[in-house]
Amino acid sequence: MYSSYSVAAAVCSCFFPAFAALAVAIRFRARIAHNLKLGSDDWLIVSALVFAFSYCCIVLYGSFRASVGQDLSTITPVDYTNYQKHLYFGVIIAHLSYGFVKLSVLHFYKRIFTTQTFRLWVNVMFVVVCLFMIVATITQIFSAWPISNWWTLGKNYTINYGAFLTSFAAIDLFLDVIILCMPLPVIRKLHVKTRKKFLIMGIFWMGFFCVVATAVRLYFGYKLSLAGAGKPVSDEEFSYVSVNNIIWAEIESCCSVVAACLPTYGPIMRSIAIPSSILSSIQSLLNSVKRKSTARTSDSNSNVWIPLSGDRVKPASIRKGQDVEVGVVQSGEIRVQRSFATETHTQEG
Template sequence: MYSSYSVAAAVCSCFFPAFAATAVATRFRARMVQKLKLGLDDWLILSALVFAFSYCCIVLYGSFRASIGQDLSTINPVDYTNYQKHLYFGVIIAHLSYGFVKLSVLQFYKRIFTTLAFRLWANAMFAFVCLFMLSATITQIFSAWPISNWWTLGKNYTINYGAFITSFAAIDLLLDVIILSMPLPVIRNLHVTTRKKILIMGIFWMGFFCVVATAVRLYFGYQLSLAGAGKPVSDDEFSYVSVNNIIWAEIESCCSVVAACLPTYGPIMRSLAMPSFMKTSIQSLLNSLKRKSTDRTSSSNTNVWFPLSDDRLKFTSVK
């Protein structure tokens, strides 16, 4: 018999990666509609999808073969070893998935915002995210030494592992908020109505749910750190916290991929049969942005936003 926690983890491992794969396929379809070559941001999001999919496969297999979601008091030493091995490699893969999504979003920003100051800021964030990914991965790999201590019953970590996963989730959350907020100053300076500015902000803030997912993962990571620090906790409660941390890591990795793809769907949306008032609103928005970008392309001191519907090769300032 499998616990309800194991079943929940297995269901999430099937649904969310399928959702993310559909989002990436739609993104690539939108590029084909625009007749644009795939850029670095597209390949980065594909890499993020591969890591998210791999993590979900580990959780899916572990739900039935490695006691993920089971009451830890009921498993034997062999099951414990399998359980810990799945967690060890799963955390590494999940960290890489989060990082590649952020890199894809930053690279996408650089394709549509052309001011020097913004590009410098995006490059600085890009470098910081790379360093953060590298440090998190190395820390996870060597969090126990020898590495086999990670899944050996009775052995300890070489670091305070609870503090590590909690601090990582907190920094990850902060980076998400910063990256989502980066376009706001540019959008604020657009010469369009407030209503249209809010609409544009809404497009870029579709990833806010990922911030919520990270915050929930931070909460469960903190609960795990308390249990690891010796706080009295029942086996069932520990199993509940542990599996929820795993599930919300799946949700965050897959939904982050989806959110990063949504702003690229302009050509697909225009090809759908929408009510006339929606078509009029979207077309008006794109026309306003097009006039803004056309009038200001030659100025290096002006914030420019290039509409996703236009072929970027028309603008010599976009590389």
């Protein structure tokens, strides 16, 4: 017989990775169907999906073969060893998944916003996230020494493991909030109506649920830290806290992948029966972000970028039937920006 906690962990391990895989598939469909070049953000989100999927597979197998979700007072020493091994490797994989999602979102920002100051801050955050991934991975690997102590009954960690989960969940939450807030100063300076500014912010804040998932995981990590600090806790309560920490880690990793994909669905939305007013609003919002951002960058350059026209054209380098917008010209180059796209092509003038 399996406990309800084990069943819940198994169900989440099946549903959420499938949802995340579908989101990434739609993202690539949108890119390929409209002949858009795949970028670093696309490959980083694939890496995040691989790690999220791997973590869910570990939890799924552990739910039936390694006592994940079971009352720890009822398992054998062999079951305990299997349980700890799954937990050990699962935490490493989960932290890598969180990190790659953040890196993907940061690269997506670099596609949308072209101001030098903003791109500088994106690069700084990129380094910070990489350091976070490295430190989290190394800390988890050497949280017990020798490493086999991690899954050996009666052995202790070299650190307060509950405090480790709590602190790194708090840092993860802090980084998520910063990354979500990064576009706000740029959006605030756009010369558009306040209502449109809120709509643009809503597009980039689709990942807010991931912040909620991280906050819940932080709570259960804190509960584990109390147990690690010696506070009396029953086996049943500890099982409840540990399995919820695992489940919310799954939810965070998979939903982060989904949230990172949502803003990239613009091209494929044209082929879906969605009111044209909604499509045109979303397209104009993101095009406005790119045009305003590019305009501020060009104003700071010594060379003047002269607008050619606001009319739509179809250069020879673009396939027939594809809408594009002419941006600006500099040194004999025509820079073409697709509607609701994130690539820039050049054609010799």
